[in-house]
Amino acid sequence: MNKRAYNFNAGPAALPLEVLQQAQEQFVDFQGIGMSIMEVSHRSKQYEQVHNETQALLKELLHIPDNYKIMFLQGGASSQFTMIPMNLVGEGQVSSYVHTGSWANKAIKEAKLFSDVHIAASSKEQDFKEIPDLSALELPEQAAYLHITSNETIGGIQYQQFPQTGKVPLIADMSSDILCRPLDVSKFGLIYAGAQKNLGPSGVTIVIAREDLVQESPANLPSMFRYDTHIDNNSLYNTPPVYSIYMVNLVLKWVKEKGGLAEMEQFNQEKTKLIYDVIDQSQGFYRGVAAPADRSIMNLTFTMENEALEKQFIQESQEAGFVGLKGHRSVGGLRASTYNAVPYESCKALQQFMLDFQKKHG
The missing domain is CATH 3.90.1150.10 (Aspartate Aminotransferase, domain 1)
Structure with missing residues (x-):
């Protein structure tokens, strides 16, 4: 193999060489079944094992409590910008956001289509070069949640500590820094991340949600936009991105092997x-x-x-x-x-x- 590039892409991004080599070895014949994992039915026992093992690895590495559910969805983090307010903002409620840059702004823009938006804090006046001071954070009584972007990929700023939100669920877009450090999942109501930074290739979005928040979606939402659809069907309501989830599985094993x-x-x-x-x-x-x-x-x-x-x-x-x-x-x-x-x-x-x-x- 020729010398590999020094890959500093923002996403899709570098994958561990060991993972790529293992995937290469199994590309044509997955575990001796005579087919690629891309060719098997998503209802097969071979894929079911990969699917469930990937969830278990996430739980282990992130110490996810038992009252949280893991979903494998599609549409990238951008689809979650919409699904979150659609599913979680009830009548008379508002959605609260901390504005820290480009990705927070995109989430805010989508939320405005489905809810009244409250900007809890912003670093716009600082040209988004820092995380705003949240020590005296005040949220409206009708806040359905507070949304943050834990790491702004474009601006290069990252939360060093997360805000205390009391009874208001804290929601975080962790697309670009999930798995980069230990995390207390119990502090959050919902965490989501596109896979194409630290988790694997593009194609799958990981959602980790406290069960009480997502166990019953509004009745007027289409099936594919309801969190309860995917929870009730173990993210197998429709055909999942099989190969992307398989690659996430290998990456999680790599992280575990690294300690x-x-x-x-x-x-x-x-x-x-x-x-x-x-x-x-x-x-x-x-x-x-x-x-x-x-x-x-x-x-x-x-x-x-x-x-x-x-x-x-x-x-x-x-x-x-x-x-x-x-x-x-x-x-x-x-x-x-x-x-x-x-x-x-x-x-x-x-x-x-x-x-x-x-x-x-x-």
């Missing part, structure tokens, strides 16, 4: 420190975007003196085998996404490239 989420957090902190140190010690050649206290360990955002220099950085990095370092089209700049599967060696290589680039162009 779990505490070890994963330490690993992520060590490798991102390599890059943040270059930024901080560059005397302004590289300029971090996010406030230091709220920096993400998944998406590292930075800029340079001008756009021409950033374009030169992208060009030379691509020539050196780096992929995905261009910032999101909506904000420009530069970004390195260092999800769980991005090796330490890739971050070390980026560190050296950045040092060499500064020496050459500084």
Whole structure:
């Protein structure tokens, strides 16, 4: 095999090489059944075992309490922007949101189609470079939930601690940082995540929900948009994204083999420190975007003196085998996404490239 790229894509993103190799070995013949897992019936015992084992692995790694349900859905996190207010906002209630950037804004926009929206806090005035102070958070009595985006992929900010919401359920879009660190699921009413960052390939969305919140959806909702439809049918009401769930299964086993989420957090902190140190010690050649206290360990955002220099950085990095370092089209700049599967060696290589680039162009 040729040398693998230094993959810093924001999503779909790097997958563990060991997982890809195992999937390759089983691609044509899954466990000796003479077929690929993509070819088997989703009602078969072979797939049922993968399906249920994947749920069990999630429960084990995240220490999910027994009164929570796991759903494998489709449509990405974007579909959850709609399903959450459709299912959880009752008559006379409002939905509350913390506005921290692009993805929070998209969730807010969809919620406004189905509910009155209350903005509990926002960092818009800070150009979404930090998480707003939530220490004195006040929620309206009629709030159905408070929604947060735990990690803003585009802006590169991440919650270091989560707000206390009392009796109001806390809901989190964790698409870009789930499994990057330990998590107390019991603090949340619902967590959702598109798989294509830390969980596996695109195609499946994981929803972890407290049972009392989702056991009975409004009667006027179509079947596919009701959480209770998927809970009652163990996410098998319709054909699930079989191969994506199988890949999530392999990734979860990989995380477990690495020691779990505490070890994963330490690993992520060590490798991102390599890059943040270059930024901080560059005397302004590289300029971090996010406030230091709220920096993400998944998406590292930075800029340079001008756009021409950033374009030169992208060009030379691509020539050196780096992929995905261009910032999101909506904000420009530069970004390195260092999800769980991005090796330490890739971050070390980026560190050296950045040092060499500064020496050459500084």
